[in-house]
Amino acid sequence: MPEADLRARLVKVGVDLLTRDGPQALSLREIARSAGVSHGAPRRYFPTHQALLAAIAREGYHQLGQQITDAVRDESEPARSRVLQLGRVYLDFARGNRGMFELMFRHDLLQGNQIGLREVSRQLFAVLVDLVGKARPGVSATVVAGAIWANLHGVALLRQWGSLEIAMQTTEIDPLLHASIDAYLG
Numbered sequence: 001m002p003e004a005d006l007r008a009r010l011v012k013v014g015v016d017l018l019t020r021d022g023p024q025a026l027s028l029r030e031i032a033r034s035a036g037v038s039h040g041a042p043r044r045y046f047p048t049h050q051a052l053l054a055a056i057a058r059e060g061y062h063q064l065g066q067q068i069t070d071a072v073r074d075e076s077e078p079a080r081s082r083v084l085q086l087g088r089v090y091l092d093f094a095r096g097n098r099g100m101f102e103l104m105f106r107h108d109l110l111q112g113n114q115i116g117l118r119e120v121s122r123q124l125f126a127v128l129v130d131l132v133g134k135a136r137p138g139v140s141a142t143v144v145a146g147a148i149w150a151n152l153h154g155v156a157l158l159r160q161w162g163s164l165e166i167a168m169q170t171t172e173i174d175p176l177l178h179a180s181i182d183a184y185l186g
Contacts, residue, residue, distance in 0.1 A: 007045040007055075009035050014056040015100070022099040023106070026053060053103065054117045060100035061120040064093050068127055079134035080185050086128060087152050087177050094156035101156065125149065135185050144184050151180045 013035040017025045028049050032039045046052035071089045072082040094101040104121075128149060133141035155176060158164045165171050 006035075006037065006041070010037075010042055010045060010052065011055045011059060014052065015059050018056060018099040018103060019097070023103050026056065026103075028052065053106075057100070057104045057106075058117055058120055060097065060104045061117070061124065063097070063100075064090070064104075065120070065124050067093060068124060072127065072131065079131045080181070083128070083131045083135055083148070083185060084177065084181050086131065087148070087181060088174075090152050091156055091159070091173060091177065095159065098160060101160075105153070132185070148181065148184050151184070152177075155180065 010031055014026055014031050017030060017034060028042050029039045031052065032042050035041070042052055046055065067089045068086055071085040074082075077085075125145065129141045129145040132139070132145045132148065136144060155164065155173070158167075159173065164173075164176070168176070
């Protein structure tokens with residue numbers, strides 16, 4: 001089997017395991033077993049367990065990035081509306097891809113990789129910075145985008161943990177999303 005094929009298969013198996021069983025299922029042995037290779041095979045393609053986890057997380061960033069790109073593509077829509085769409089996509093991705101979302105932001109596990117994970121995540125953040133700059137010219141778009149992202153991420157996590165539903169007595173997220181965006185974009 002060509003090296004690229006096995007490498008891609010290991011990542012795909014990791015994504016599948018993550019989707020089905022969560023981040024705790026991502027041991028080298030389990031990925032190798034599920035891929036039908038020896039437990040040492042992943043080390044030939046990924047120098048560390050973290051490198052394999054980063055490759056798996058990168059798939060999540062690509063998926064989220066494509067969904068965001070599709071959602072904010074229409075430049076005839078006002079930038080503020082596109083920020084709201086980006087927020088919906090982010091929150092929906094977090095809810096529908098719980099394990100991947102968790103892995104993507106586990107920088108303690110993913111640091112030091114050599115596959116460009118930071119660049120991929122920065123590209124996503126740049127989309128938000130650009131939209132904020134268009135929605136609120138004259139503000140520090142990077143700072144405001146950072147505040148919006150932190151707020152969205154907090155909403156995503158509190159929603160996953162069930163805390164929002166308990167505190168707010170509802171599962172409806174759209175009013176909270178609007179309030180969050182209004183707070184930063186007016």
